[in-house]
Amino acid sequence: MMDTIKRISGVNPRKCMKCGKCTASCPAFDEMEFHPHQFVDMVENGRIDQLMQSRGIDFCLSCFACVERCPRNVEPAKLIEAVRLAVVRQQGGDHLRPEAIPHLLDENLPQQAITAAFRKYRK
Amino acid sequence: MTYSYFPGCTLKTKGKDLDIWGRASAEALGFHLQELDQWQCCGAVYPMAKDEIATRLSSVRALMAAGEAGQELVTLCSACHHVIKRVNRDMQTDETIRDRVSRYLGLQTPYAGETTVLHYLEVLRDRIGFDNLKQKVVNPLTGRKIGAYYGCMLLRPASEMGFDNPENPTILEDFIRAIGAEPVVYARRNECCGGYCTIKSKDYARKQVDAIMENARACGAQELITACPLCLYNLTENATDGLPVAYFTQLLAEALGVKEEQK
Numbered sequence: 552m553m554d555t556i557k558r559i560s561g562v563n564p565r566k567c568m569k570c571g572k573c574t575a576s577c578p579a580f581d582e583m584e585f586h587p588h589q590f591v592d593m594v595e596n597g598r599i600d601q602l603m604q605s606r607g608i609d610f611c612l613s614c615f616a617c618v619e620r621c622p623r624n625v626e627p628a629k630l631i632e633a634v635r636l637a638v639v640r641q642q643g644g645d646h647l648r649p650e651a652i653p654h655l656l657d658e659n660l661p662q663q664a665i666t667a668a669f670r671k672y673r674k
Numbered sequence: 675m676t677y678s679y680f681p682g683c684t685l686k687t688k689g690k691d692l693d694i695w696g697r698a699s700a701e702a703l704g705f706h707l708q709e710l711d712q713w714q715c716c717g718a719v720y721p722m723a724k725d726e727i728a729t730r731l732s733s734v735r736a737l738m739a740a741g742e743a744g745q746e747l748v749t750l751c752s753a754c755h756h757v758i759k760r761v762n763r764d765m766q767t768d769e770t771i772r773d774r775v776s777r778y779l780g781l782q783t784p785y786a787g788e789t790t791v792l793h794y795l796e797v798l799r800d801r802i803g804f805d806n807l808k809q810k811v812v813n814p815l816t817g818r819k820i821g822a823y824y825g826c827m828l829l830r831p832a833s834e835m836g837f838d839n840p841e842n843p844t845i846l847e848d849f850i851r852a853i854g855a856e857p858v859v860y861a862r863r864n865e866c867c868g869g870y871c872t873i874k875s876k877d878y879a880r881k882q883v884d885a886i887m888e889n890a891r892a893c894g895a896q897e898l899i900t901a902c903p904l905c906l907y908n909l910t911e912n913a914t915d916g917l918p919v920a921y922f923t924q925l926l927a928e929a930l931g932v933k934e935e936q937k
Contacts, residue, residue, distance in 0.1 A: 558725075609871075
């Protein structure tokens with residue numbers, strides 16, 4: 552599994568020098584039980600199952616602040632995305648179902664929000 | 675000058691003001707946005723995983739259609755711009771993705787990212803020029819203190835977007851000056867508003883938006899502008915006590931006198 556995560560993300564977690572700048576930049580770090588810098592370390596150490604079970608992976612906003620500010624160009628967001636895909640690509644792994652959509656809509660919600668959530672939360 | 679134009683799903687529905695006033699202002703400024711005959715939703719988020727091919731195809735189709743028309747491809751929505759620009763870069767730089775997309779689409783002519791992708795703001799800055807824009811303004815928004823809200827997708831990652839300085843951008847402030855108003859610089863203008871997580875957790879989105887609004891107001895902003903329909907929604911709907919938010923094209927049309935003409 553660790554190899555799959557590395558392959559589809561294209562990230563080499565060993566480049567990380569543990570400066571914590573990604574976590575300091577992350578607008579959602581407080582919503583995640585494993586912060587971005589820990590996330591990188593856990594992938595490197597093969598703790599993928601733990602990451603797949605953590606609710607924090609659904610809170611990554613893909614805002615790319617961690618990617619922009621990493622001095623080693625590790626791109627933590629791509630690792631989080633790869634773990635999230637490892638979850639939703641499983642049979643029954645979807646985090647959002649079409650039946651749930653009508654309850655989420657309001658008059659002004661842009662299509663973009665639903666499209667984006669579908670891309671992120673289900674396969 | 676005519677550009678190929680990719681409006682995207684939201685600009686045809688909930689984000690019509692971004693589209694309508696962008697097109698009308700373009701005519702007033704002497705360029706034309708020609709909507710692609712066939713376009714499909716870009717997917718709203720860039721597929722980061724290298725093995726996601728199908729989710730890149732709609733962008734590639736749009737890019738190729740613009741290329742065949744011999745035109746540069748212009749977008750107005752931040753998300754469309756982000757996705758299409760990055761997929762184009764994948765086609766330029768990633769041989770495996772290029773090869774797989776090419777096989778998937780059964781391309782007779784190879785495509786390697788030759789089309790230029792421009793955001794509407796880049797057209798204003800790099801093709802029209804803010805000085806020329808200023809001269810076309812008939813109704814300067816004098817005295818209005820406007821905060822630019824950039825959000826994430828126009829700026830980051832700067833190595834791929836090449837849009838502006840990601841930490842200290844100036845394009846929207848220059849735009850605000852060109853239409854006669856006063857730009858207000860505040861720290862959170864390039865912080866994420868909460869994005870698509872709004873459907874997962876309103877509370878989280880509200881926390882983000884309130885912090886942005888508090889910061890903008892403390893710096894003296896009286897209103898905000900954005901280029902993203904989802905940012906506009908979040909900043910409007912999820913603010914406890916927010917400032918008014920508009921698309922930058924609405925203010926552009928106002929300054930160019932296009933809005934009165936169409937009333």
